[in-house]
Amino acid sequence: MDIEAFRKAGYKAIDDICDYYYSLQEKSVVSNVKPGYLAELVPSEPPVKGEPFQNIANDYQKLIVPGLTHWQHPSFFAYYPTACTFEGMLGDLYASSASNPGFNWYASPACTELEVIVMDWAAKLLGLGPAFWNSSGVGGGCIQSTASDAALIAIVAARSLYQRTHPDVELDKLVIYTTTQTHSLGLKAGLILGLQVRALEVTSGDKFGLRGETLRKALEADTKAGKHPFILVATVGTTSSGAVDNLAEIKTVAVKYPSLWIHVDAAWAGVAMVCPEYREQCYLQDINDIAHSFCTNFHKWGLVNFDASTLWVRDRKYLTEALDVTPPFLRTAEGDAGRVIDYRNWHLALGRKFRSLKFWFVIRSYGIEGFQKYIRQSISLNESFAEKISQSKHLEHVTPPSFALSVFRLVPKLDSQRVFTLDELNGLNKQYYARISSRKDIALTQTVLNGVSCIRLAVGAAQTTKEHIEKASALLNEEAEEALKVWLETSSSGQSPN
Ligand SMILES: *Cc1c(COP(=O)(O)O)cnc(C)c1O
Secondary structure (H helix, E strand, C coil): CCHHHHHHHHHHHHHHHHHHHHHHHHCCCCCCCCCCCCCCCCCCCCCCCCCCHHHHHHHHHHHHHHHCCCCCCCCECCCCCCCCCHHHHHHHHHHHHCCCCCCCHHHCHHHHHHHHHHHHHHHHHHCCCHHHCHHHCCCEEEEECCHHHHHHHHHHHHHHHHHHHCCCCCHHHEEEEEECCCCCHHHHHHHHHCCEEEEECCCHHHCCCCCHHHHHHHHHHHHHCCCEEEEEEEEECCCCCCCECCHHHHHHHHCCCCCCEEEEECCCHHHHHHCHHHCCCCCHHHHHHHCCEEEEEHHHHCCCCCCCEEEEECCHHHHHHHHCCCCHHHCCHHHHCCCCCCHHHHCCCCCCCCCHHHHHHHHHHHHHHHHHHHHHHHHHHHHHHHHHHHHCCCEEEEEEEECCEEEEEECCCCCCCCCCCHHHHHHHHHHHHHHHHCCCCCECEEEEECCEEEEEEECCCCCCCHHHHHHHHHHHHHHHHHHHHHHHHHHHCCCCCC
């Protein structure tokens, strides 16, 4: 493709993308394809002769789009929102047009310098204190691909710091603390690093958030047993139910264990801190007081297209002392003089995408007010959904709504006043979810909270309005009635309800 052909194909591509967004509402949310559908449509060998680009672009529409789950669809309520703004897309497009691996300042000064600036903007957007700003010269932030990478890096940095301060401790005595509600990133980091992971218990009474007392008891018991808990992965807004670990209580415990690193994973909910009214619920003050590292994904609820995970640390040396490997060919005068950040020492890979450009585009285009409006809109939509649940005959919340997430289940209220066992309710809710998940016009996910099967509804697609919420709750009520009817029929005829 030459420059003029690119100009033409590029205009056409933008037109196609606009049409996609205009037609999004009419599409089914979930794809209808069966596993292996694409191998039947695409040749198993790459073409010998190059093909005209228009054919390729046509095949994208014909073969790929039908196999997409439309995360930007207004009736997509599964998992968590995935940011997708036009500013973000354009940022990616420009970044890709100046493709370079950006591993140090010299590789492309603008890439590093813009990241240093937008990470401070993002910190200020969320209310993270000056200790985390790049301009502090001590702490700082950098863009990672995912929260899982960010947590792994935090754990590697924490381990390295712990080993430097406790040189006699064997690696097999080190323990990573998570809770039973922590994202699988905690376990995965343990697997990768060959370290023990202990998941601390949380209760539904505490809305599945970690209490200080639980942490204190675990620290005392493990220390007594000769183990060395060296990091706690705390969560602000768990994926499953939006639980928030009690960082105020954790702080009072952590002061007595200064070598316990506190990593705060706020992958989904952290962006809510752009609104001052949610900062207390997110324990912002305590994060500013004690967190060694903090992560949130702007690519979830933060309007910046995937991948855009942000990681801040209180001391950048924690990262560089764990990750800096500088062979002679990577040495630069600016780096040696300490005048610039070489971000390759702040993450796992050498090369890195020019992701700060899309941050810059999005933050400038939306402004702080635009972010606040979007977050408030999602939360208010979830509040109206929560109201529908409380008015519903058979549906009820399993835990209070958290930010833009509701977790609920079907608990039948029958005239007979019949009481159901947990097993019965779990069986019924699995059937209920099977009905919902077989539909293509809406997407929700299920979860299990301390043995209770439930269903999650996460709001966040930019096009979702109150009408979509009303449609969703009507549909969920209908499916609940149907699931209950079928279940009562099968259980009264003596068959197993499962
Ligand atoms: C989504 C999520 C993650 C994982 O995010 P990745 O960026 O895909 O690794 C981790 N923690 C929480 C709380 C999440 O919601």
